[in-house]
Amino acid sequence: RLMSTKAASTNGTKVDVLGREYVVDPMTNVTPHLLSHVGRDLHLQPRHPLRHVAQRVTQYMYDRYLSPRGNPLFSVHSQLHPAVTTHQNFDSLLIPKDHVSRKKSDNFYINEGHLLRAHTSAHQGELISMGFDNFLVIGDVYRRDEIDASHYPVFHQLEGMRLCTVKEVYGAHQNMDEYCLFESGERTDKLQGVHSGESARRMEADLKSCLLGLATTLFGKEAEVRWVDAYFPFTHPSWELEVLLNGEWVEVLGCGIVEQEILLNAGVEDKIGWAFGLGLERWAMKLYGIPDIRLFWSTDSGFLSQFEFDDPATKVTYKSVSKYKQCINDISFWLPKDMEYEAADFYDLVRTVGGPLVEQVNLVDTFTHPKKGLTSHCYRLVYRHMERVLTQKEVNVVHKRIEETAASSLGVSIR
Ligand code: FA5
Ligand code: MG
Numbered sequence: 267r268l269m270s271t272k273a274a275s276t277n278g279t280k281v282d283v284l285g286r287e288y289v290v291d292p293m294t295n296v297t298p299h300l301l302s303h304v305g306r307d308l309h310l311q312p313r314h315p316l317r318h319v320a321q322r323v324t325q326y327m328y329d330r331y332l333s334p335r336g337n338p339l340f341s342v343h344s345q346l347h348p349a350v351t352t353h354q355n356f357d358s359l360l361i362p363k364d365h366v367s368r369k370k371s372d373n374f375y376i377n378e379g380h381l382l383r384a385h386t387s388a389h390q391g392e393l394i395s396m397g398f399d400n401f402l403v404i405g406d407v408y409r410r411d412e413i414d415a416s417h418y419p420v421f422h423q424l425e426g427m428r429l430c431t432v433k434e435v436y437g438a439h440q441n442m443d444e445y446c447l448f449e450s451g452e453r454t455d456k457l458q459g460v461h462s463g464e465s466a467r468r469m470e471a472d473l474k475s476c477l478l479g480l481a482t483t484l485f486g487k488e489a490e491v492r493w494v495d496a497y498f499p500f501t502h503p504s505w506e507l508e509v510l511l512n513g514e515w516v517e518v519l520g521c522g523i524v525e526q527e528i529l530l531n532a533g534v535e536d537k538i539g540w541a542f543g544l545g546l547e548r549w550a551m552k553l554y555g556i557p558d559i560r561l562f563w564s565t566d567s568g569f570l571s572q573f574e575f576d577d578p579a580t581k582v583t584y585k586s587v588s589k590y591k592q593c594i595n596d597i598s599f600w601l602p603k604d605m606e607y608e609a610a611d612f613y614d615l616v617r618t619v620g621g622p623l624v625e626q627v628n629l630v631d632t633f634t635h636p637k638k639g640l641t642s643h644c645y646r647l648v649y650r651h652m653e654r655v656l657t658q659k660e661v662n663v664v665h666k667r668i669e670e671t672a673a674s675s676l677g678v679s680i681r
Contacts, residue, residue: 273305276294286349294375300374340400343401344405354388374409384407394532399539404422430538447536453502469539490510491508517545521543524539563622572584596645597645605677623661629643
């Protein structure tokens, strides 16, 4: 029987995600620990910093794009179900069947046909098909990523998409026939074959000024930002925006001109589009000076009380409750000979057993024994409690449990 009190759970045969049931198969790799994040909906929690940031972005888009009658053009979709099909997450976005981003080791699959969305772009196709042409999607996304201060397996994205008719790109003119969005030509690294150069340039200019304006509105005019060329299968050309945060360039969004094929597949023939996807945590870290991405999951009043205001534009700087000392323990083991081993499986295990006590896991050494043909991995685990001092004795207990669980469930032998 499925546990019915949790928003999402698994009993080994079925996975339940917010009331939808899925049959487990060999592709399933969601863990109970990961599923415990589903339904927290941090972006919808009143007075949560992620909700404040989402509201600021929404307000900015409302103000920037108005209908002729002065109403906001963009619609907001913040409660779309996080379980999506592989078609939504990949195929509808023209991601090739053998693309690395589909790997089991990088995603949380519910079963062969379903996963917890890896990005909010998964909803582009369905919303365009429904007739929306200016919309935002806000939601939780899931990735088997590395673990550090700016990466967490569950985070939140805000997606923006705008489709324009020729009139919207060029403004209304006497002789509209002289203006055209499309032109058949060669595809280059700066232009899709179907777009006229002028149309694509105008869309790029609007997209970039929109996003730079957003950065200035939230971070101030002094914030240092830069554009980097990027690649996505669903936009061309594509860019990423980076922001200087404590002396380091941090990527805060990806964007580009929507591949025309996506619009055609969704039944739109007379528009050109742009899209962006930003990481809400990264924007909140920059905006409030929040040093660690795990803090967003804190239920501690020391954290939450700092954001207890109703006007999302309120200016605050996060004050660290305290920076407790880290405890560093290494773990080394021989990989199994007769079983497949992926580092991502070990990361999941560490997350499940160590929970929020583990701040970082890094593979620090790999070694293959010349005679035995066995490979050994050494990982460095950094433990730190967010809200109190952690003793070495306490850490040793958790570390021992991680070793034992790795040996019994991954088939490795501890050195
Ligand atoms: C995407 O997810 C694309 N779907 C974005 C996009 C949308 C491009 C529409 C073009 C058009 P990417 O994997 O780079 O791209 O993630 C987008 C943003 O999410 C990043 O810039 C970063 O701000 C944030 N992000 C990515 N991985 C993590 C993570 N593990 N933890 C926290 N934030 C992350
Ligand atoms: Mg990226």
